[in-house]
Amino acid sequence: MSGQPLTRRSFLAAGAGAMAAGGLARPAAPLASALGLAPPRLSQRWLGAVPAGGRTITLPPGADLLGLEWAAPAEAGVQLRVGRRGGRWSGWVTAGACCAWLEGASASAPARLIAGPVWTGGASALQLRATHPLAGVRLHIVDVSGGVGAHRLALAREMLGSASALQAAAPTLHAGPGQPRILARAGWARGVARPRVAPAYGVVRMAFVHHTETPNGYLAAEVPAMLRAIFVFHRDVRGWNDIGYNFVIDAFGRIFEARAGGIDEPVVGAQAGGFNLESTGVAVLGAFSSRRTSVAAGRALQRLLAWKLALHGVSAQGRARVRVNPAGAVYSRFPAGAHVWLPHIAGHRDGDATDCPGDALYHQLPAIRRRTRRLAPSPTRATLVLGAAAPPAPAPGAPAQPSAGAAFSLSGRLALLDGTAIAGAPIRLQLRSVARHGEAVNERTLAEARTDAAGGWSLPLGPASSAGREVWLRALYAGAVGQPSGAGAAVSDPLRVPASLIASLEAAAPSEAASAPPAR
Structure with missing residues (x-):
C-alpha cells in the first residue's frame, strides 16, 4: 500500500x-x-x-x-x-x-x-x-x-493563562515512601465523565504498560480533553464501564488517576483482555511504535510502578503466574483458562494479540524494570484471612461451656518477599466504602494490631449471622521511613466477609459519618 x-x-x-x-x-x-x-x-x-x-x-x-x-x-x-x-x-x-x-x-x-x-x-x-x-x-x-x-x-487557554491546575489525588492511604504525585480523576473528568457502575476489585500480581496511540506533539492543556474523549469512546462505543486504564501518564511526566475506584486499591480495569482481574494498567499518552517516550514520561512511569507494585507486594523484576479469564480470552494470545507466566512489568503484547505498547516503548521495558527496581522500597507482603477463633481454655476442673455460635478471627502476616518477618509493625484493619460509582472511595480504620516476632497478628471477632450483606476489608501497613528492613507500605488482597462479623468493630471505631469520602 x-x-x-x-x-x-x-x-x-x-x-x-x-x-x-x-x-x-x-x-x-x-x-x-x-x-x-x-x-x-x-x-x-x-x-x-x-x-x-x-x-x-x-x-x-x-x-x-x-x-x-x-x-x-x-x-x-x-x-x-x-x-x-x-x-x-x-x-x-x-x-x-x-x-x-x-x-x-x-x-x-x-x-x-x-x-x-x-x-x-x-x-x-x-x-x-x-x-x-x-x-x-x-x-x-x-x-x-x-x-x-x-x-x-x-492553545487559547495557554495564551490566556486560564488553564486551571489539576488537584492531586489524596487517598486515605498516605502511602509513605515512594508515592509519586498523582492528579485526581476529578481534575479531568470535571463531573461529566461518570462511570456506568461502581468499580470491581481484584488483585494486583503484575502491571501492563500501554500506549494510547494518541498523536504525539499535544499540548499540556489539551490532555484533560484527550482523557475525556478516550473515556467517552471506551464507555459509550466499546461498552466498557469506565475508561479502561487505571493510570495515564502524559509526555510532561504527569500521572493521572484514570479508572475510578482508588489509586491504592486493586481496581479491575478494561486494559488487558483476559488479565484484568489480576493486574493494573498504565498507559503512556502517545504513539511509541517508532519513537521512545519522553524522558519525563519514562521517569514518571518508573516512579508509579515502583510505588504501585511494591504496595501490593510485587517486585519490579520477576514473573507472575496468572490465569486467562475466559470472559476476555478473545483478546489473549493464550487459550481461555490457561495459567501463564508473565513479567511483573509487561507490555500489553505479552498477554494479548496486539502491537501495544509499540515497538519503541516495548524495547524500553527491560531498562524500565531495572530502574523501577532501584526506586522501589523492599516489597512487603501483607496477608489477611478469616478463620475460626480458638475457644478459650476452661479453668482446671471446670466443665466445658456450650458455645452460643462459632466465633471468628481475622489474622495475617507481614513479611518481606524473602520471608523475613517484620515484627512490631502497626497494622490497620480497614473497611472500604464506595460512593458515586467509585468516584469517592474511603477506607475506614476499624481496629489496629501489631505484629509479633513472627510477623503475625490477629483480631478476635464475634459470631456471624447466616444472612445479610457482605463488606470488603483490607489490612494496611503504612510503611516506616528509616526502618532497617527498608519495607514500604503494603496492603493485603481485599477480603469479603459478612457485615455481621465486624458489627462490634464498626460500633467501636471512630465515626466518619460527618465527612464525605475523599475524592479519588
Missing part, C-alpha cells in the same frame, strides 16, 4: 492546524463560551460499504476524536488520514482493530470490530482506505470542545 509515511505528528498537525492558519479568526463568542467545560458529545455516521480504494468524509465541527467500526472482513488493514480547511492532509495512520465486548459480557457474546480511537483535536475531513472492501462501516465521532476544536481551545 503506497502513501506518505505514517507520522502521528503530521496527523495531529493536519487535524488541528487550522489554529496556525487563522483558526483564531473565528468569532470570539463561541470560543469564549467554549473555554468553559463543554459536555462531551458522541455522534455516529453510517458509511455502509467502503471500497478498498477509499472514501473521503466531511466531518462536523469539533471532531476531536474518531473511531472506525466495521462488520467485515476481520483481516482488513485500514488506514486513516485527516484534513483541515484549506486542503492540507496528514500522513496515513494505521487503524488497528480487534473485537470488542461489553465489559463483563460472556465469552459467547457477539463481537464487533472497532479500531482504536484516533485523536485529531478538531479536523474538517477524513479519508480512509483498506486492503479489502469494508462492509457495515460506521464512524464514531467524539466532540469534547463544543464544536470549536480541542487543540484550538487548548
Whole structure:
C-alpha cells in the first residue's frame, strides 16, 4: 500500500492546524463560551460499504476524536488520514482493530470490530482506505470542545493563562515512601465523565504498560480533553464501564488517576483482555511504535510502578503466574483458562494479540524494570484471612461451656518477599466504602494490631449471622521511613466477609459519618 509515511505528528498537525492558519479568526463568542467545560458529545455516521480504494468524509465541527467500526472482513488493514480547511492532509495512520465486548459480557457474546480511537483535536475531513472492501462501516465521532476544536481551545487557554491546575489525588492511604504525585480523576473528568457502575476489585500480581496511540506533539492543556474523549469512546462505543486504564501518564511526566475506584486499591480495569482481574494498567499518552517516550514520561512511569507494585507486594523484576479469564480470552494470545507466566512489568503484547505498547516503548521495558527496581522500597507482603477463633481454655476442673455460635478471627502476616518477618509493625484493619460509582472511595480504620516476632497478628471477632450483606476489608501497613528492613507500605488482597462479623468493630471505631469520602 503506497502513501506518505505514517507520522502521528503530521496527523495531529493536519487535524488541528487550522489554529496556525487563522483558526483564531473565528468569532470570539463561541470560543469564549467554549473555554468553559463543554459536555462531551458522541455522534455516529453510517458509511455502509467502503471500497478498498477509499472514501473521503466531511466531518462536523469539533471532531476531536474518531473511531472506525466495521462488520467485515476481520483481516482488513485500514488506514486513516485527516484534513483541515484549506486542503492540507496528514500522513496515513494505521487503524488497528480487534473485537470488542461489553465489559463483563460472556465469552459467547457477539463481537464487533472497532479500531482504536484516533485523536485529531478538531479536523474538517477524513479519508480512509483498506486492503479489502469494508462492509457495515460506521464512524464514531467524539466532540469534547463544543464544536470549536480541542487543540484550538487548548492553545487559547495557554495564551490566556486560564488553564486551571489539576488537584492531586489524596487517598486515605498516605502511602509513605515512594508515592509519586498523582492528579485526581476529578481534575479531568470535571463531573461529566461518570462511570456506568461502581468499580470491581481484584488483585494486583503484575502491571501492563500501554500506549494510547494518541498523536504525539499535544499540548499540556489539551490532555484533560484527550482523557475525556478516550473515556467517552471506551464507555459509550466499546461498552466498557469506565475508561479502561487505571493510570495515564502524559509526555510532561504527569500521572493521572484514570479508572475510578482508588489509586491504592486493586481496581479491575478494561486494559488487558483476559488479565484484568489480576493486574493494573498504565498507559503512556502517545504513539511509541517508532519513537521512545519522553524522558519525563519514562521517569514518571518508573516512579508509579515502583510505588504501585511494591504496595501490593510485587517486585519490579520477576514473573507472575496468572490465569486467562475466559470472559476476555478473545483478546489473549493464550487459550481461555490457561495459567501463564508473565513479567511483573509487561507490555500489553505479552498477554494479548496486539502491537501495544509499540515497538519503541516495548524495547524500553527491560531498562524500565531495572530502574523501577532501584526506586522501589523492599516489597512487603501483607496477608489477611478469616478463620475460626480458638475457644478459650476452661479453668482446671471446670466443665466445658456450650458455645452460643462459632466465633471468628481475622489474622495475617507481614513479611518481606524473602520471608523475613517484620515484627512490631502497626497494622490497620480497614473497611472500604464506595460512593458515586467509585468516584469517592474511603477506607475506614476499624481496629489496629501489631505484629509479633513472627510477623503475625490477629483480631478476635464475634459470631456471624447466616444472612445479610457482605463488606470488603483490607489490612494496611503504612510503611516506616528509616526502618532497617527498608519495607514500604503494603496492603493485603481485599477480603469479603459478612457485615455481621465486624458489627462490634464498626460500633467501636471512630465515626466518619460527618465527612464525605475523599475524592479519588
